[in-house]
Amino acid sequence: MAQTLYDKLWDSHVVHVEEDGTALLYIDRHLVHEVTSPQAYDGLKLAGRKPWRISSVVATADHNTPTTGWDKGIEGIADPIARLQLETLDANMREYGAKVYFPFRDKRMGIVHVIGPEQGATLPGMTVVCGDSHTSTHGAFGCLAHGIGTSEVEHVLATQCLVQKKMKNMRVTVEGVLPGGVTGKDIVLAVIGRIGTAGGTGSAIEFAGSAIRALSMEGRMTVCNMAIEAGARAGMVAVDETTIEYLKGRPFSPSGPEWDQAVVYWRTLKSDPGAKFDREVTLNASEIIPQVTWGTSPEMVVPVDGAVPDPEKEKDPTRREGMERALVYMGLKPKTLIQDILLDKVFIGSCTNSRIEDLRAAAAVAKGKQVASNIKVAMVVPGSGLVKAQAEKEGLDKVFRDAGFEWREPGCSMCLAMNADRLDPGERCASTSNRNFEGRQGDGGRTHLVSPAMAAAAAIAGHFVDVRQWR
């Protein structure tokens, strides 16, 4: 019978099935970071259990780490609780071990969803989990990858398995050619705008179609990254030459005869013709316009040539109240043109958009220009130490600095503002991250989600502009 990519990944990992269909799913790769792991290791210790297979664990510090003042080391972190969390991860790594651990300030340290693929630690056909909802990112490689809670982190550490019920199959097909200046970020925001933040709940989404196949691995990661913002724990893309080419020569990619064997297997990781999906959604790539969120949920999104919507036109009372509340929080009036919205800060970074391609796109826009005077801070936070090094090799850091951007050390930074990088109350930010929730980037902070090129253009103009017309 014709199978979907998700069916294939699921079937190849089932260890045991309960009467009601609940399965034990084998986990190949377990990514670990400082925020959602301490309680899991603690639980393991209390129960006197040992990790099942430490060679599955790839760990790094990312959520809490500062993006400045690295020369002072861990002692330079002013927040004692953040420091304790980093020290706890260090201690757990010393006690239990891992395949590889990139601690704070290691030159390969970075956002867990950037370093996995970068190291070749994320490979097609794997199950990949992490105590972080944006684990869906890794699905770009034809993996079954999704976020888990801390109890599940402990469960995977102890048993190498996850208790799972199979999700539904959903396919989002994007056909056609993206107009210049339109990116993977705009595709996924347009998808979320269409299906809503609960549109993919209970499903694994396969992103398909010629516009997805034309994306680089970076672009596909951006799309899969935000599958969770459409409600789907897992997003994925079939393996093709782009996938295989990206993985060649990565530190943990197979090599020699094993590479050839692996490639033969990887080429099977796609949905069969005629495979059945429970739900299908189709978008025309040529109609996608750069997207900007206006509210406090990623589904509150409009094209850059649009305006803030009017809640009075919304018939559903819960939705209308949600829109009204969002407008108050965001300090916006209905019908305001998106391009008239003035900004205070710009953030380029996060597991959604901090890879080399993202920085190149932003730098191309910023080159030879100056950040507008109303922008208090425009910061660029590379996704990893290696992305940072590559960008510096290409001179992108100089482009950003010359234009008035701050060039920071890698980490999650102001995507979730657990470190010192944050918005002050009322501040408005163009951000390449993934969530515009109330308070996400700082109490009272107002987040607008955009692509890296759109964020860079907004920094230069001081307000949103249509990057398709950027000169």
Place this chain on the structure above:
Amino acid sequence: MEKFTVLTGLVAPMDRANVDTDAIIPKQFLKSIKRTGYGPNLFDAWRYRDHGEPGMDNSVRPLNEEFVLNQPRYKGAQILIARKNFGCGSSREHAPWALQDFGFRCVIAPSFGDIFYINSFKNGFLPVLLAESEVDKLFYEAASFPGFKLVVDLDAQSVATTTGSLSFRFEIEGFQKYCLFNGLDEIGLTLRHSEKIRAFEAIRTQQFPWFFR
């Protein structure tokens, strides 16, 4: 894990859709390395008028009197009713930890974020899925009758008023129900299949050695 059998509890309404886990427990409280102590900071940004940080004495912070959980009639509530997509966003298990630490044992909504839904079961905390129209009725009752209580019976898979005037059945996966009803340690259950896991792993290691390097 604490068992969940039958709960009769006061109901508090959270009348907004898409309540995300950042709202349930803001990120600054995720720096703790414990599973407990999150209750005082549940819905922190909505509940207090100042900015909360770990280590503050929450008992002296200015309360937002308008926030539903600060209203005296909902004091001691154990059941939260919510709108669609409750618990969307971040995978932080701190969200069910905070709800539970505050005193809730159950949340009823028309839909949940997938990860939040799973996380809840791991902590003896029951997320109940009801139809939107049924949840609407509960909101109406909770608003109309101070002291409104519900009886949540896991075994019978029912949510009912104490008088029996309303009664709704909810669906739940058999295995999740079994674990929660008996308060079972899921890791212990899985480890009963250790031999099977080892056998699976051995075959997989031969088949795909590059996954195991």
